[in-house]
Amino acid sequence: MNETGRPQDFPLSNPRADRVRDVAKLAGRPARLRRGEFLVEGPQAVREALKLHQQRLAAGAPGIVTEVFASEACLDRYPEFDGLAEGTDARLATEDVLAAMADTVNPQGIVAVCRFVDVSLTDVLDAGPRLIAVLCQVRDPGNAGTVLRAADSAGADAVVLTGSSVDIYNPKAVRSTAGSLFHLPVVIGADVAEVVAACKERGIGVLAADGYGALNLDTLQDGSARRRLTGDGPETGYDLAAPTAWLFGNEAQGLSEEELALAEHRVAVPIYGAAESLNLGTAATVCLYASARSQQEPAAQPADR
Numbered sequence: 001m002n003e004t005g006r007p008q009d010f011p012l013s014n015p016r017a018d019r020v021r022d023v024a025k026l027a028g029r030p031a032r033l034r035r036g037e038f039l040v041e042g043p044q045a046v047r048e049a050l051k052l053h054q055q056r057l058a059a060g061a062p063g064i065v066t067e068v069f070a071s072e073a074c075l076d077r078y079p080e081f082d083g084l085a086e087g088t089d090a091r092l093a094t095e096d097v098l099a100a101m102a103d104t105v106n107p108q109g110i111v112a113v114c115r116f117v118d119v120s121l122t123d124v125l126d127a128g129p130r131l132i133a134v135l136c137q138v139r140d141p142g143n144a145g146t147v148l149r150a151a152d153s154a155g156a157d158a159v160v161l162t163g164s165s166v167d168i169y170n171p172k173a174v175r176s177t178a179g180s181l182f183h184l185p186v187v188i189g190a191d192v193a194e195v196v197a198a199c200k201e202r203g204i205g206v207l208a209a210d211g212y213g214a215l216n217l218d219t220l221q222d223g224s225a226r227r228r229l230t231g232d233g234p235e236t237g238y239d240l241a242a243p244t245a246w247l248f249g250n251e252a253q254g255l256s257e258e259e260l261a262l263a264e265h266r267v268a269v270p271i272y273g274a275a276e277s278l279n280l281g282t283a284a285t286v287c288l289y290a291s292a293r294s295q296q297e298p299a300a301q302p303a304d305r
Helices: 018-027 029-035 043-058 072-077 080-084 095-101 121-126 141-153 171-177 192-201 217-230 257-262 280-295
Strands: 008-012 037-041 065-070 089-093 110-115 131-135 158-162 186-190 205-209 244-248 265-268
Touching (some): 018 029, 043 080, 043 110, 043 171, 065 072, 095 110, 131 192, 131 280, 141 171, 158 192, 192 205, 192 257, 205 280, 217 265, 217 280
Parallel strands (some): 065 089, 158 186, 205 244
Antiparallel strands (some): 065 110
């Protein structure tokens, strides 16, 4: 960095340099696991990574960003990176170098290397969460990233991925989160039975998103809204205002019978049109927002006497 905070003025220009190849290797899982690092591409994701990095440093904790490589054009367009990249190994790089590092053809002018950010299930549960998304055997990186982004948008407290799910540090998954990976705790490699048992021990209800579920999501949401507003409401089988962990299944097969059996209730998202089903990302978004809305309803007020 120079005195203005901008990376030094001699950009990396050789796409075949060892340093460039080392960064590019993070597109593969073996290198990620060996080094405990992953690749972050594009202004939005890198910005959120750097914000978390600075927050941790300010709190006296280790940062998460180890290297940043950016083009001059990117820094001109996004001057905030000059300050955010302080405390990292920041370098200017040509577009050819960035393309060689990145998993995409067009990395949008900036690439960062970050340390893993996942946390333990115990850390998540000890924080008293009210809304958790659990991904069971979700294999597509784009779907996993989309659900994580939806969970972040709905104000969920954590996302848990089972050991049979995709690696959330896959470059495509990281891109799909659009920076949300750096906003909420993520647990990886979990055993779904252990997750469910731990949730139940702490009074967290467990719902399975299932197209054939006996409970209707709209009915649950309506009942929770009336109960919160009036102090009374119809018995719907489950109060969405309660702390809840949602189980979401594989893109093609959904949740297995074993996974469904772990849940307290199976909940279906009603379909009013001719579509056979909803895709994973859409179903997860609808379910998480239903819980989030119910949990944020104003409490019932005592009636005037």
